[in-house]
Amino acid sequence: MATVPFNKPKVQGREIDYIREAIELGQISGDGAFTKRCHAKLEEMLGVRKALLTHSCTAALEMAAILLDLEAGDEVIMPSFTFVSTANAVCLRGATPVFVDIDPNTLNISPEVIEAAITEKTVAIFVVHYAGVVCDMDAINAIADRHGLKVVEDAAQALGSTYRGRNAGTLGVMSAFSFHETKNIISGEGGALCINDPQYCERAEILREKGTNRSLFFRGAVDKYSWVDIGSSYLPGEIISAFLYGQLEVADTVREGRLAVWHRYNDAFKVCVPEDRARLPFIPPECEHNAHMYYLLFPELEAREAFREYLKSRDVMAPFHYVPLHSSIGGKKFGRAAGELKTTDAVSDGLVRLPMYTMDGHECDKVIEAVEAYFQT
Numbered sequence: 391m392a393t394v395p396f397n398k399p400k401v402q403g404r405e406i407d408y409i410r411e412a413i414e415l416g417q418i419s420g421d422g423a424f425t426k427r428c429h430a431k432l433e434e435m436l437g438v439r440k441a442l443l444t445h446s447c448t449a450a451l452e453m454a455a456i457l458l459d460l461e462a463g464d465e466v467i468m469p470s471f472t473f474v475s476t477a478n479a480v481c482l483r484g485a486t487p488v489f490v491d492i493d494p495n496t497l498n499i500s501p502e503v504i505e506a507a508i509t510e511k512t513v514a515i516f517v518v519h520y521a522g523v524v525c526d527m528d529a530i531n532a533i534a535d536r537h538g539l540k541v542v543e544d545a546a547q548a549l550g551s552t553y554r555g556r557n558a559g560t561l562g563v564m565s566a567f568s569f570h571e572t573k574n575i576i577s578g579e580g581g582a583l584c585i586n587d588p589q590y591c592e593r594a595e596i597l598r599e600k601g602t603n604r605s606l607f608f609r610g611a612v613d614k615y616s617w618v619d620i621g622s623s624y625l626p627g628e629i630i631s632a633f634l635y636g637q638l639e640v641a642d643t644v645r646e647g648r649l650a651v652w653h654r655y656n657d658a659f660k661v662c663v664p665e666d667r668a669r670l671p672f673i674p675p676e677c678e679h680n681a682h683m684y685y686l687l688f689p690e691l692e693a694r695e696a697f698r699e700y701l702k703s704r705d706v707m708a709p710f711h712y713v714p715l716h717s718s719i720g721g722k723k724f725g726r727a728a729g730e731l732k733t734t735d736a737v738s739d740g741l742v743r744l745p746m747y748t749m750d751g752h753e754c755d756k757v758i759e760a761v762e763a764y765f766q767t
C-alpha cells in the first residue's frame with residue numbers, strides 16, 4: 391500500500407459544483423454570495439455574533455490585534471507552544487508577546503501560569519485550543535475579568551469542539567479559525583474572525599475591507615464608501631469561499647469520520663503503548679474535541695525520533711509539531727518568556743502527530759499495525 395501521509399486534503403461534498411456556481415454568478419472577488427453563505431453558516435453553527443471570512447487564521451489574528459488597539463508597551467500573554475501567527479499578530483502592532491508554559495496534561499495554557507505572568511502592561515490573553523481541546527476557559531475568563539483583560543481564542547484547530555457544551559470560538563471577545571488544508575474543514579488557505587463582543591463588529595468589517603466603510607455602503611447605510619480607518623485586504627475570493635461552503639455543509643460528517651479514526655487509534659494504543667514509553671492524548675471531561683489531531687508524547691527527543699524513523703520505514707508519515715516560540719530567534723527578539731517553560735520544551739521534544747484525516751480502514755490499519763509493531767520491540 392502507498393505511503394500514509396500525515397494529511398490528505400479531500401473534497402467532502404459539493405465544493406466543485408459551488409466553485410462552478412460562483413463563476414457562473416459572475417463574481418469571483420470577495421464578499422459575494424458564497425462568502426455571505428459561509429458567514430451565515432458559521433454564525434448558525436457556532437452561535438457567534440458575527441463571522442467574517444479571512445484569507446487565513448493569521449489574518450484573523452492580525453485583525454484581532456488591531457481591534458484591541460494593541461500598541462507598543464502593551465503585553466499579551468500566550469503559550470510558547472503555538473504557531474508563529476499567534477505571536478506575529480501582536481508584534482505587528484508593536485506590542486510584546488509574553489510566553490508562558492503549558493499544562494502537561496492538556497498541552498494548553500493553564501490559568502495558574504497566566505495569573506503569575508500578569509503585569510500592569512498586560513492587556514490581553516491569547517489562548518490556543520491545542521489539538522482542538524478547549525482551554526480551561528471558565529478559569530481563564532475569571533482571571534481576565536479580575537484584571538480587566540481581553541481574551542482572544544486562537545481556535546485555528548478547534549472548529550466543532552466544545553467546552554462545557556459551549557462552542558470553541560464563543561468563549562472570548564473574539565476568535566480566529568483556520569481553514570488551511572491541514573485543518574478539519576478546509577479551503578486551501580482560509581480563516582475566519584468570529585466576534586462575540588458587539589463593540590468590535592462594525593470596525594472589524596472596516597479593517598477587513600482596506601480600512602473603508604464599503605460594507606456599510608453595500609448595506610445602503612452610507613451613500614459612498616471611503617477610507618475611514620487603518621486596514622488591509624483580509625478577505626478571501628469567492629472561489630475559496632465556494633469551496634469552503636461545500637465543506638462547512640458537511641462539517642458534522644467530517645468530524646464524525648475523524649472521530650472514528652481517533653477512537654480506533656486510541657482503543658488500539660491503550661492496549662499496545664506501554665505507559666512508561668509514551669503517553670496518549672488527555673481529554674478533560676468538560677471538553678468534547680473535534681479529532682483535529684492524534685498525538686503520542688514520548689519522554690524525550692531520542693525516543694520520539696526513533697519512533698518517527700521506524701514509522702517512516704513503514705511508510706507512515708508522523709511529523710513533530712511546534713518549535714517553542716520563547717527560544718526561537720523571533721521570540722527572543724520580539725517577546726519574552728515568563729518563568730521557566732519546562733513543559734513546553736519537553737513537549738516540543740517528545741510530541742509526534744499521527745496521520746489524521748477522513749482515512750479509509752486500510753490506511754488506519756496500516757498506522758495501527760506500525761505502532762503496534764514498534765512497541766513490541
Ligand SMILES: Cc1ncc(COP(=O)(O)O)c(C=O)c1O
Pocket residue numbers: 445446447448449472473475476518544546547567568569570579580581
Ligand atoms: C494555533 C495556530 N494558530 C494560527 C495558525 C495559522 O493558521 P493559517 O495557516 O490559517 O494562517 C495555525 C496554523 O497551523 C495554528 O496552529
